[in-house]
Amino acid sequence: MRRKEIVLSQNMNVGSTAAENDDYFLKECFFDHPAKTELEDMNSPKCFALGSTGIGKTALLKKIADENDQANFIDLREVSMTFISNSDVIRFIYSMDVSLDLFFQALWKHVLLIEYIRLAFRVGSEDKSRTILSTIKDQFRRDQTRQEALAYLENYSNRFWVTFDESFREVEQALSEKINADFGGELEKFRFNAGFVQTLGKIKKQQLQARLKQVVDGDLLSELARLTATLAEYSNQKGLPPVRILVDGLDDQWVSEKLKYQLIKALIEALKGLKKIRNLKVIVSLRSDVLERVIQETRHDGFQTEKYEDYFLRIKWSSSQLQELINSRINYLFRSKYDSQNIFLIDLFPDRINKKRPFEFILERSLFRPRDIISFLNACFRTSNDKSKLSVSEVLKAERVYSEERKSALIEEWSSVFPGLEAMLKYFSGKQGSFIVGNLLTSRLLDDLIEAFAEQEEFLKDPVYLFVDRTYSKRGASDDAILDIARALLQSMHLTGIIGLNTHKEEPIHWFFKEQKPVPETSITPEARARVHPMLHSALAIH
Numbered sequence: 001m002r003r004k005e006i007v008l009s010q011n012m013n014v015g016s017t018a019a020e021n022d023d024y025f026l027k028e029c030f031f032d033h034p035a036k037t038e039l040e041d042m043n044s045p046k047c048f049a050l051g052s053t054g055i056g057k058t059a060l061l062k063k064i065a066d067e068n069d070q071a072n073f074i075d076l077r078e079v080s081m082t083f084i085s086n087s088d089v090i091r092f093i094y095s096m097d098v099s100l101d102l103f104f105q106a107l108w109k110h111v112l113l114i115e116y117i118r119l120a121f122r123v124g125s126e127d128k129s130r131t132i133l134s135t136i137k138d139q140f141r142r143d144q145t146r147q148e149a150l151a152y153l154e155n156y157s158n159r160f161w162v163t164f165d166e167s168f169r170e171v172e173q174a175l176s177e178k179i180n181a182d183f184g185g186e187l188e189k190f191r192f193n194a195g196f197v198q199t200l201g202k203i204k205k206q207q208l209q210a211r212l213k214q215v216v217d218g219d220l221l222s223e224l225a226r227l228t229a230t231l232a233e234y235s236n237q238k239g240l241p242p243v244r245i246l247v248d249g250l251d252d253q254w255v256s257e258k259l260k261y262q263l264i265k266a267l268i269e270a271l272k273g274l275k276k277i278r279n280l281k282v283i284v285s286l287r288s289d290v291l292e293r294v295i296q297e298t299r300h301d302g303f304q305t306e307k308y309e310d311y312f313l314r315i316k317w318s319s320s321q322l323q324e325l326i327n328s329r330i331n332y333l334f335r336s337k338y339d340s341q342n343i344f345l346i347d348l349f350p351d352r353i354n355k356k357r358p359f360e361f362i363l364e365r366s367l368f369r370p371r372d373i374i375s376f377l378n379a380c381f382r383t384s385n386d387k388s389k390l391s392v393s394e395v396l397k398a399e400r401v402y403s404e405e406r407k408s409a410l411i412e413e414w415s416s417v418f419p420g421l422e423a424m425l426k427y428f429s430g431k432q433g434s435f436i437v438g439n440l441l442t443s444r445l446l447d448d449l450i451e452a453f454a455e456q457e458e459f460l461k462d463p464v465y466l467f468v469d470r471t472y473s474k475r476g477a478s479d480d481a482i483l484d485i486a487r488a489l490l491q492s493m494h495l496t497g498i499i500g501l502n503t504h505k506e507e508p509i510h511w512f513f514k515e516q517k518p519v520p521e522t523s524i525t526p527e528a529r530a531r532v533h534p535m536l537h538s539a540l541a542i543h
Contacts, residue, residue: 005388006334006343006347006348006388007386007387007388008348008381008384008385008387008388008389008390009381009384009386010381010383010384010385011381012333012378012381013333013374013377013381014326014330014333014374014377014378015029015329015374015378016374017054017371017374017375017378018058022059025329025332026059026062026063028332029325029328029329029332030059030063031321031324031328031370033060033315033317033321035049035056035060035313035315036060036063036064038313039060039061039064039281039283039313040064040068040244040281042278042279042281045275045310045311046310046311046312046313047271047281047282047283047284047311048268048283048285048286048311048312048313049061049283049284049285049286049313049315050286050287050288050291050312050313050314051287051314051315051316051369052287052288052289052367052413052497052513053251053287053371053409053413054367054370054371054372055315055317055369055370055371056315056317056369057248057285057286057287057315058248058285059370060285060315061073061246061248061283061285062246064244064246064283065244065246068242068244070119070120070122070241070242070243070244071119071243071244071245071246072115072119072244072245072246073246073248074115074164074245074246074247074248074249075248075249076247076248076249076250076252076254077248077249077254078249079164079165079168079249079254080165081165081168081254081255082255083168083172084168084172084255084259085255085256085259087172087176088187088190088191089172089175089176089179089180089187090172090259091190092179092183092186092187092190093179093212093216094258095190096197096208096209096212097209098209098212098213098216099213099216100216100262101262101265101266101269102216102217102220102221103175103216103217104262104263104265104266105221105266105269105270105273106171106220106221106224107171107263107266108266108267108270108271109224109228109270109273109274110167110170110220110224111164111167111168111171112245112270112274112282113224113228113231113274114156114162114167115164115167115245116243116245116277116280117132117160117231118160118161119243119245120235120240120241120243120279121160123160123161124161126159126161128160128161129156129157129158129159129160129161130157132160133150133153133154133157133160136150136153136230136234139234139237140234145226146230146233148226149223149226149229150227150230152223152224152226152227153227156170175216178215178218179212179215182211182215183208183211183212183215186208224273225273228273228274228276228277231277232276232277232278235277235279235280236278236279240279241279242279242280242281243279243280243281244280244281244282245280245281245282245283246282246283246284246285247267247283247284247285248284248285249285250264250267250284250285250286250287250290251285251286251287251290257416261290261293261294261297261298262297262298264286264290264294265294265297265298267284268294268308268311271284271311272308272311287413288314288516289413289414289416289417289495289496290416291305291312292417292495293416293417296417296463314516316368316514316516317368317369317370318368319359319363319368322363322366322368322370322373323345323359323363325370325373326345326359326373326374326377327345329374330343330344330345330348330377331343331344345358345359345377346358346359347389348380348389348390349380349389349390349395350389350390350391350392350395352392353392353395353396358395361395362377364534365399365403365533365535366535367497367511367513367533367535368513368514369513372535375402375405375406376398376399376402379398379399379401379402380394380395382401383395383397383398383401399538400538400539402535403535403536403537403538403539404538404539406535406539407425407536407539407540410496410498410536411425413496414496417463417495418463418464418492418496419458419461419462420452420453420458420459420460420461420462420464420465421462421492421496422456423449423453423455423456423459423462423465424452424462424464424492424493425498425540426452426455427448427452427489428493428498428532428540428542429541429542430540430542430543431542431543432542432543433531433532433534433537433542433543434529434530434531434532435529435530436526436527436528436529436530437486437490437524437525437526437529437530438526438527440482440486440489441479441482441483441486441526442482443477443482445482445485445486446468446472446477446482446485449464449465449468449485450468453465453468464488464489464492467484467485467488468488471484471485472485483526486524487521487524488521490524490530491518491519491521491524494512494518494519495512495518496512497512497513497533498532498533498536499530499532499533500530500531500533501519501523501524501528501529501530501531502529502530502531503519503523503524503525503528509529511533
């Protein structure tokens with residue numbers, strides 16, 4: 001029996017929705033998710049922690065970094081990378097339609113190899129940098145091939161201890177010096193004449209492109225491949241301890257939007273080549289929506305996610321895992337206040353909410369992510385009124401606040417992929433929570449979508465609107481065109497987790513956040529059933 005009755009207050013919370021601000025609870029209540037073991041495993045190819053925002057990627061990476069001596073957590077949000085976006089040389093190369101893909105791959109390999117050397121040999125000074133290079137060279141003193149490979153490191157023999165962004169800057173500066181030396185005149189004209197590229201004749205532009213490609217592609221990638229093989233051999237011979245480099249913040253504005261997706265694609269490519277170093281594991285957190293945008297932006301380069309599926313670990317949570325995580329946080333919150341008594345979610349909520357058990361009610365309104373459960377519970381605390389238990393009316397009031405918060409968060413989360421998501425959500429506002437796809441197939445679908453997208457200029461950049469506009473221009477409001485438009489709309493909404501789809505009567509509703517696989521377009525037939533996620537029912541006034 002309790003010796004002291006608990007009291008809920010509005011300033012209580014069970015953690016922050018952002019892992020970077022949640023150290024207090026992460027340290028004491030970390031849930032040992034199986035994904036952590038898989039990511040830590042040096043023999044596992046899984047190196048991208050993939051999932052939606054709030055799924056726990058940053059928490060996993062932080063925990064791995066804390067538990068391993070030779071590990072470094074790199075938050076790109078804290079790294080100054082604006083010099084790449086502001087580089088006249090980079091902008092000049094792009095304006096000439098010359099791909100920077102190989103250069104960006106080399107850029108990542110360089111900085112990751114330098115970071116590997118710094119961590120593997122515990123380099124903390126210029127003197128130690130020089131000593132390490134001499135040690136490695138001495139190991140291969142009779143191997144001319146390895147000596148040639150190590151010649152690349154001569155230029156950085158006193159720089160192994162520099163910061164991550166400084167390594168980036170060094171490679172960019174080396175490229176800038178080469179371009180300035182070979183294209184100084186053209187680069188000067190580009191700087192002072194915004195229309196310089198348009199003034200070039202076809203043949204002149206082709207000649208410049210060929211010369212630029214030769215300099216940009218160069219021998220850097222092949223030199224780094226030889227260096228990687230040499231370091232791999234050295235580490236295997238010496239039995240060096242595991243080194244882990246953890247990269248977070250790719251999803252944020254660490255570099256300009258124009259370059260970000262090219263750089264992420266190059267990172268995915270680069271990590272394949274680093275697998276030869278068996279005591280190096282680079283672990284990267286990446287949002288699902290950002291990967292989708294990478295695919296959109298680089299599809300013309302032949303980028304296909306199927307080739308890299310072995311490297312992606314799609315993080316998922318079960319009902320029991322989420323319940324254990326939230327109970328751990330609740331228990332920790334109250335333990336110090338109430339004589340170490342065990343207090344769980346069931347102790348704070350009414351027995352039933354709309355005929356459902358409390359956790360079942362909350363889970364149904366989540367995308368099976370820790371962030372959703374934490375947000376819901378914090379919203380409930382804000383409605384509490386110094387009582388020992390929440391009432392049904394307080395929980396339902398919290399649900400309305402939570403639903404609005406989740407709607408705004410989803411719009412923000414997916415804005416780079418679907419800038420018109422707010423318009424698409426508006427289309428479903430006030431409608432039924434579950435409906436047959438065939439019910440959408442009227443000319444009203446076209447009219448309502450165009451009206452919603454037209455509300456803001458930014459919405460007109462959305463791929464769904466572009467598809468609607470293109471389809472209507474070619475085929476008008478024919479039955480086939482309306483079906484294709486409905487499919488594009490539902491596929492996009494399914495990807496965000498807003499819509500669940502049932503394409504076969506005998507199967508349950510298919511949610512992307514559970515299956516991590518999109519529903520094929522051809523499976524969305526007029527007989528299929530769609531369901532708006534209960535998380536948004538309140539915010540969208542869904543019946």
